[in-house]
Amino acid sequence: MNTITYSYNTKNITSGILHIGVGNFHRAHEAAYTNNLLAHQDQSNWGICGVSLLPSDKNIVERLRKQNLAYTLTVFGRDNRDEVYKIGSIVELIAGYEDPEAVLRKIESSSIKIISLTITEGGYNLDKETGLFNVADEKIQEDLKNPKNPKTVFGFIAEGLRRRKETGNGGITILSCDNLQHNGNTAKKAFTSFIKEQDSELAEWVNLNVTFPNSMVDRITPATTEQDIERLNKKSGDTDLAPVYCEDFIQWVIEDNFIAGRPAWERVGVEFTNDVTAFENMKLSLLNASHTLLSYPSFLKGYRAVDQAMQDDDIVQFIRTFMDVDITPYIEVPANTNLKLYKQTLIERFSNRAVSDQVSRLCFDGISKFPVYIVPNTMKMLKDDKDLKRIAFLIATYRHYLKYKVDDNGLAFQIAEPWITKDDELIIADDEPLYFLTLSPFKSLDFSKSEKFLEQYIKFTIDIKEQGVGRVLKNVLS
Known part of the structure; x- marks a missing residue:
């Protein structure tokens, strides 16, 4: 060449x-x-x-x-x-x-x-x-x-x-x-x-x-x-x-x-x-948030490369629904931008086998990524009393990833969280699922406003431990 x-x-x-x-x-x-x-x-x-x-x-x-x-x-x-x-x-x-x-x-x-x-x-x-x-x-x-x-x-x-x-x-x-x-x-x-x-x-x-x-x-x-x-x-x-x-x-x-x-x-x-807000909000809320969304469920399902995870119809449907239902209502579309095409392009980019990223890199430093990519939109959804099922599942998978360090196939792994605090470590070690919601990235979110979220989240944490992420994801999509 x-x-x-x-x-x-x-x-x-x-x-x-x-x-x-x-x-x-x-x-x-x-x-x-x-x-x-x-x-x-x-x-x-x-x-x-x-x-x-x-x-x-x-x-x-x-x-x-x-x-x-x-x-x-x-x-x-x-x-x-x-x-x-x-x-x-x-x-x-x-x-x-x-x-x-x-x-x-x-x-x-x-x-x-x-x-x-x-x-x-x-x-x-x-x-x-x-x-x-x-x-x-x-x-x-x-x-x-x-x-x-x-x-x-x-x-x-x-x-x-x-x-x-x-x-x-x-x-x-x-x-x-x-x-x-x-x-x-x-x-x-x-x-x-x-x-x-x-x-x-x-x-x-x-x-x-x-x-x-x-x-x-x-x-x-x-x-x-x-x-x-x-x-x-x-x-x-x-x-x-x-x-x-x-x-x-x-x-x-x-x-x-x-x-x-x-x-x-x-x-x-x-x-x-003069103002980059609309562009960055679209990108961070769709691309970066979707990367975080797919990272922990994909890793726990046993995928190590992003393009492999994108061959899984459940993962793709999970991402598409998140983008269409949870994110799109809050997107201010920049001028001359086709949002439908932008979202489809994201799916194609994630699926590009030639530049497939490691899922572990997407999992890296969730403590820093959640407040930037996930929390802002979640705050809006809480305020509007939206269905937070996919967010509840994501946070439950993040807890499982940090706490148990074993995927659905029984393979152990090491986590990489360079900015985790000693207080965070104590929270992760605790067996009470609700206590995990006080982890530093989620401090600005008042989940007590949504009883449905709390019920879904607790159920997901229990089901993931007993059934594995793959089976629980199918229930999320149903």
């Missing part, structure tokens, strides 16, 4: 974007859009300087360095038409764990106009119950007390901005690319809360010189295993140490609020708007 290689000379590209979190999604999304844009000669000052702060990123950093930061992106189409692209838009890569000073100098640099982020939903350090920035966190406290020797993303950006202020290098935009509703508002709350605690003068400067646009990002990008690397290189004929693969669907909608200028991403398909 022929690889479509970038046409620009990377030596002529200047970094105008500093991106923290150079993972697969960034490399299949923002870096891919930027790669296409850099073909335009007047955009050569918008290259990306990647930054990795975590020692756990060392493997990918070293692999990218060995190949001058370029990598292949294989795009698998739903129509079985696949394409391979050589991406060169990441023109610098700094490892904060080995050279923190280099990161600070780069943030300070006048050439950097945007700091973009993919630090995951849980990376903003907001309390799941109050929504406030968790100042008491041990690492945060350490950074607050040692501003010139930061360890967290908040400490790095605060110190970098402080230097930028002192040298008069101008304002900057912090652009979140994480799957959060109003992700710009979330980033603003997190970073300004940290900065206010550390430096009141810097906080005043940030208020006038830093913007935080909201954005909506969308592209299914699975994790890449060593087996995937072999498979992708065989397809491309390359010897890439760090290839990425993704689906053919891509979308990025951004509020046009860039204080120091921005790339002309609209030339390559990015949509700019």
